[in-house]
Amino acid sequence: MIEGLYIHVPFCDGKCHYCAFYSVPYSREKGAAWLASLKPEAEAARSEFGPFAFSTIFLGGGTPTILPMDQLAELLDLIRCTGGAGDSVIEWTSEANPGSVDCDKLKLMKSAGVNRISLGVQSFDDRVLRQLGRRHTVQDIHAAVRAIQSAGFMNWGLDLIACVPGVSAEAWRDTLCAAVALEPAHVSVYALTREEGTRLDRDHQAGTITLLDDDEQLRMLELAEEVLGAAGLSRYEISNYARPGLECRHNLSCWRGENYLGLGGAASSRVGNRRWTNAADWGSALTGVSREEESLTPRNDLVERLVFGLRMTEGIDLEVILTACGLARSPLEAGLRKTLIRLEGEGLMVSLEGRWRLTPRGRDLADHVAVELMP
Numbered sequence: 001m002i003e004g005l006y007i008h009v010p011f012c013d014g015k016c017h018y019c020a021f022y023s024v025p026y027s028r029e030k031g032a033a034w035l036a037s038l039k040p041e042a043e044a045a046r047s048e049f050g051p052f053a054f055s056t057i058f059l060g061g062g063t064p065t066i067l068p069m070d071q072l073a074e075l076l077d078l079i080r081c082t083g084g085a086g087d088s089v090i091e092w093t094s095e096a097n098p099g100s101v102d103c104d105k106l107k108l109m110k111s112a113g114v115n116r117i118s119l120g121v122q123s124f125d126d127r128v129l130r131q132l133g134r135r136h137t138v139q140d141i142h143a144a145v146r147a148i149q150s151a152g153f154m155n156w157g158l159d160l161i162a163c164v165p166g167v168s169a170e171a172w173r174d175t176l177c178a179a180v181a182l183e184p185a186h187v188s189v190y191a192l193t194r195e196e197g198t199r200l201d202r203d204h205q206a207g208t209i210t211l212l213d214d215d216e217q218l219r220m221l222e223l224a225e226e227v228l229g230a231a232g233l234s235r236y237e238i239s240n241y242a243r244p245g246l247e248c249r250h251n252l253s254c255w256r257g258e259n260y261l262g263l264g265g266a267a268s269s270r271v272g273n274r275r276w277t278n279a280a281d282w283g284s285a286l287t288g289v290s291r292e293e294e295s296l297t298p299r300n301d302l303v304e305r306l307v308f309g310l311r312m313t314e315g316i317d318l319e320v321i322l323t324a325c326g327l328a329r330s331p332l333e334a335g336l337r338k339t340l341i342r343l344e345g346e347g348l349m350v351s352l353e354g355r356w357r358l359t360p361r362g363r364d365l366a367d368h369v370a371v372e373l374m375p
């Protein structure tokens with residue numbers, strides 16, 4: 001059974017300075033060509049994997065809301081006609097960007113079954129938005145939130161970027177406070193990172209920008225936890241906060257190692273021990289023929305479940321994930337248990353009610369813990 005559907009809408013109206021996601025500039029012709037290519041891809045997936053009964057759908061990208069009304073309607077229809085949007089769907093998220101979303105598009109999405117919006121705002125400071133290469137303003141954010149609310153969405157969230165060079169702790173607190181003042185159900189906070197091929201990477205290499213060091217980053221992320229926590233948003237994953245019951249089910253499902261199908265260029269899929277990623281280029285996106293496929297070995301499956309599982313506050317049930325990977329009572333198990341107990345002794349892990357979780361200090365050193373746990 002495939003729990004989740006992810007569709008990568010590959011269009012943006014420019015390139016943010018930090019972004020390495022696959023996207024191309026939107027044009028009406030490109031939108032039409034992409035939609036025409038998505039249909040056979042979805043139908044091929046349906047013939048391969050049987051009738052769809054997804055629990056979650058996620059429209060990401062790129063910028064789904066850059067599509068004009070008629071093409072957005074075509075995309076939503078396509079999902080419905082291929083059986084993607086049946087009664088089994090509990091959560092259907094669309095990403096949206098301020099500046100490209102409006103009340104009509106939101107109402108259209110809502111009537112098709114979308115019940116969750118994730119708005120990429122990144123900052124509530126126009127200077128920082130320009131520095132990041134965003135193409136919207138704080139005023140656009142407020143207009144987008146008003147549109148989301150007036151279209152009747154109760155479950156919506158904001159994405160923020162932490163650790164932007166030149167942004168003081170006070171200025172970061174202002175952004176966090178501006179975010180919580182809007183009373184979102186969900187907030188994602190990702191530290192700015194340098195991805196190869198981005199303008200940020202080039203600026204860094206040219207020495208015109210210096211990213212925050214590890215300690216400064218931790219301080220900014222702790223500040224996020226403090227402000228968001230005080231506003232009733234619990235940290236349920238290292239980078240994600242939500243009001244109780246409004247965690248992103250689609251992402252939780254992927255992090256728990258459940259199956260998901262990705263459609264569109266650059267989208268990844270996982271079905272059983274098969275994992276594949278569609279090629280991230282326009283030609284392949286249109287033909288859907290090029291993808292890199294690998295067979296997850298039990299060991300790699302275990303590594304993935306450990307790394308993603310420990311990022312979540314719920315942690316992992318070692319017995320359950322070893323069984324899911326076919327490694328219960330294998331020689332790996334004893335070694336892994338020994339490492340977990342050692343990490344517990346070092347104050348990085350804690351075992352509670354049969355689940356292993358990172359301590360706050362372990363969360364700060366999550367990458368180190370992940371390396372230690374590599375079987």
Ligand code: SF4
Nearest residue numbers: 012015016019061062
């Ligand atoms: S809008 Fe999103 S996907 Fe598009 S360039 Fe910016 S960060 Fe990347």
